[in-house]
Amino acid sequence: MPFAQWHYPFENKEKFEANFPANFISEAIDQTRGWFYTLLAISTQLFNCSPFKNCLVLGHVQDADGHKMSKHLGNVVDPWDVLDDQGADAVRWYFYAGSAPWLPSRFSKANVSEYQRKFMGTLWNTYYFYVLYADIDQFDPTKHDLKKAQLSLMDKWILSRLNTLIKGVDDDLEHFRITEATRKLTDFVDVLSNWYIRLGRDRFWGKGMEGDKEAAFITLYTVLESLTRLIAPFVPFMAESMYQNIVRTVNPDAPESVHLCDYPVCDETMIDESVERQMADVETVVVLGRSCRNLSNMKVRQPLQNLYISGADFGEEYKHLVEDELNVKNVEFIQNAGQFVSYDLKPNFFTLKARYGRFLGRMRGEMQKLDGAAVVAAFDKGETVTFTIDDTEIVLTKEDVLVEAVKKEGFTSQVEGALTVVLDTNLTEELIEEGYAREFVSKVQSMRKDAGFDVTDRIAITCSCGDKLMKALEKGRDIILSGVLADSLTLGEAAGEAVKEWDINGESATIGVKRV
Numbered sequence: 001m002p003f004a005q006w007h008y009p010f011e012n013k014e015k016f017e018a019n020f021p022a023n024f025i026s027e028a029i030d031q032t033r034g035w036f037y038t039l040l041a042i043s044t045q046l047f048n049c050s051p052f053k054n055c056l057v058l059g060h061v062q063d064a065d066g067h068k069m070s071k072h073l074g075n076v077v078d079p080w081d082v083l084d085d086q087g088a089d090a091v092r093w094y095f096y097a098g099s100a101p102w103l104p105s106r107f108s109k110a111n112v113s114e115y116q117r118k119f120m121g122t123l124w125n126t127y128y129f130y131v132l133y134a135d136i137d138q139f140d141p142t143k144h145d146l147k148k149a150q151l152s153l154m155d156k157w158i159l160s161r162l163n164t165l166i167k168g169v170d171d172d173l174e175h176f177r178i179t180e181a182t183r184k185l186t187d188f189v190d191v192l193s194n195w196y197i198r199l200g201r202d203r204f205w206g207k208g209m210e211g212d213k214e215a216a217f218i219t220l221y222t223v224l225e226s227l228t229r230l231i232a233p234f235v236p237f238m239a240e241s242m243y244q245n246i247v248r249t250v251n252p253d254a255p256e257s258v259h260l261c262d263y264p265v266c267d268e269t270m271i272d273e274s275v276e277r278q279m280a281d282v283e284t285v286v287v288l289g290r291s292c293r294n295l296s297n298m299k300v301r302q303p304l305q306n307l308y309i310s311g312a313d314f315g316e317e318y319k320h321l322v323e324d325e326l327n328v329k330n331v332e333f334i335q336n337a338g339q340f341v342s343y344d345l346k347p348n349f350f351t352l353k354a355r356y357g358r359f360l361g362r363m364r365g366e367m368q369k370l371d372g373a374a375v376v377a378a379f380d381k382g383e384t385v386t387f388t389i390d391d392t393e394i395v396l397t398k399e400d401v402l403v404e405a406v407k408k409e410g411f412t413s414q415v416e417g418a419l420t421v422v423l424d425t426n427l428t429e430e431l432i433e434e435g436y437a438r439e440f441v442s443k444v445q446s447m448r449k450d451a452g453f454d455v456t457d458r459i460a461i462t463c464s465c466g467d468k469l470m471k472a473l474e475k476g477r478d479i480i481l482s483g484v485l486a487d488s489l490t491l492g493e494a495a496g497e498a499v500k501e502w503d504i505n506g507e508s509a510t511i512g513v514k515r516v
Contacts, residue, residue: 024054064108089235097182167266278314292423302435306424343372437476465509
C-alpha cells in the first residue's frame with residue numbers, strides 16, 4: 001500500500017518519497033500480524049526501512065464486564081443510542097481518557113457519563129459561569145488588554161498553569177500520548193473550576209469594569225479561549241460551540257471556526273514555576289485542613305482561630321488564601337508539629353515477616369519507646385531507623401512502619417508525606433457568634449436561589465429569632481450584608497417575598513427576603 005497507492009516505481013516518484021515513510025499507522029491489535037508485520041517485512045525487503053515512523057495499536061472494545069461484544073451474547077451497544085443520548089464528543093473523550101489506546105476498553109453508557117461529567121461537565125459549568133457574568137456586564141474582551149490588566153496572584157497562577165498545560169499537551173500529542181494529554185486537561189479544568197473560579201467568584205460581582213474585576217474577566221476569557229483551541233482535536237463540537245459564543249460574537253473578524261485557528265503555543269514568559277509550586281502546597285494544605293474539619297465535625301462556616309503548618313513554605317499572599325478557604329483567622333508555620341501531634345508506630349507485618357518474623361511479637365513494644373516525630377522525620381529524609389532486640393539489629397524503612405497521627409485535645413491534625421497540618425478547634429465566644437452569622441448567610445443564599453432571584457438582585461432581609469442569635473447577627477451585620485447582596489437587615493418580625501424557618505447552629509430563626 002505505501003508505494004502501490006502511488007503506482008510507484010512506475011510513476012509519482014516525488015509524491016512517494018515525500019510521503020514515505022508514513023508519520024504513523026493505526027489499527028486494532030488483531031492487525032498486528034496481518035497488517036503491521038506484513039508492511040514492515042515488505043518495506044524492509046524493498047527499501048531497508050520501516051514504512052511508518054509510529055505504530056498506534058488499538059485495543060478491542062468490550063462490554064462493561066470485560067466480555068467481547070457479540071450479537072449472540074446480546075451485549076452489543078448500538079452506537080446511535082449513545083450518540084443520540086450523550087453525544088459524539090462524550091464518546092470520543094471516553095476512548096481518549098479511559099485508558100491507553102492499546103488496552104481493551106470496557107464500554108458502557110455509565111462509563112461514558114463518568115468521564116463526560118469529570119471533564120466536559122466541569123468545563124461547561126465554568127464556561128457558563130463566564131458567559132453569565134460577561135452578559136450581565138456586557139464584557140467585550142477585544143476592548144481589554146491582558147498585558148495591561150492588574151493581575152492578581154490567582155490570575156498569574158492560572159495563566160502559568162495554562163501555559164504549562166499547553167506545553168504539556170502539545171508535547172504529548174507530538175509523541176502520540178493521547179491519554180496523558182487528557183489527564184492533564186482534566187486536572188487543569190478541575191483546578192480552574194474548583195480553585196480559581198470558586199476562590200475568586202466575588203471578583204465578578206463588583207460594579208464597573210476596572211481593576212481587579214477587569215483582570216478577573218480578561219484572565220478567564222484568555223483561559224477559555226485558549227482551551228477552545230486546545231481541546232478542539234478531542235471534543236470538536238463542544239470546542240466549536242464555545243468558540244462561536246465567546247469569540248465570534250465579539251470578534252466577527254476571527255477565523256470562522258475554531259478548527260481554522262492555529263493550535264495554542266506555550267508562552268514561556270507566562271510560566272512561573274515558583275508560583276505553581278507554592279500554590280500546589282496551598283492546595284495540599286487546604287485538602288488536609290478540610291480533612292481536619294471533617295474529623296472534628298467542624299463546619300467550614302464556623303471560623304477557627306489558628307492553623308499550624310509544618311513541612312511547607314509559601315508567601316504571605318498564599319497564607320491569606322489558606323485563611324479564606326479554611327475560614328481560619330491565622331496561619332502559622334512551625335518547625336515541628338510534635339507539640340500538637342504524636343505518632344503511633346506499628347510494625348507492618350507484611351514487609352517484616354520474612355526478615356524478622358521471630359521478633360514481630362516484641363516489635364510493637366520497642367516501637368512505642370521511639371520518638372514518633374523523629375522517626376517520621378527520618379523516613380521523610382529517606383533514612384532508616386534501627387534498634388536492637390536480643391543482640392539483633394532491627395533496621396526499619398518507611399515501608400516497614402505504619403504511622404498514625406494522634407491528635408491532642410483541642411487540636412486535629414493530618415499528615416501527607418513531610419507535610420503536617422494542625423487545626424486549632426478551640427472555640428471562643430467571638431468565634432461562635434461569627435459562626436452564627438456565616439451560617440445565616442448560607443441560609444439566605446439558599447432562599448435567594450429557591451425564590452428565583454437573579455444573581456445581581458439586591459435584597460432586604462428580616463429575621464425573627466432569640467436574643468442569643470440576634471446578638472450574633474447584629475455583630476455580624478457587615479458579613480451578612482456583603483455576603484448576600486443585601487441593602488438592609490431588620491431584626492424583629494420576618495416578612496418578604498419568601499419566608500422560611502431555619503435552624504442556625506441550634507438556634508431557631510424565621511427569615512424573610514425580598515428584592516429591593
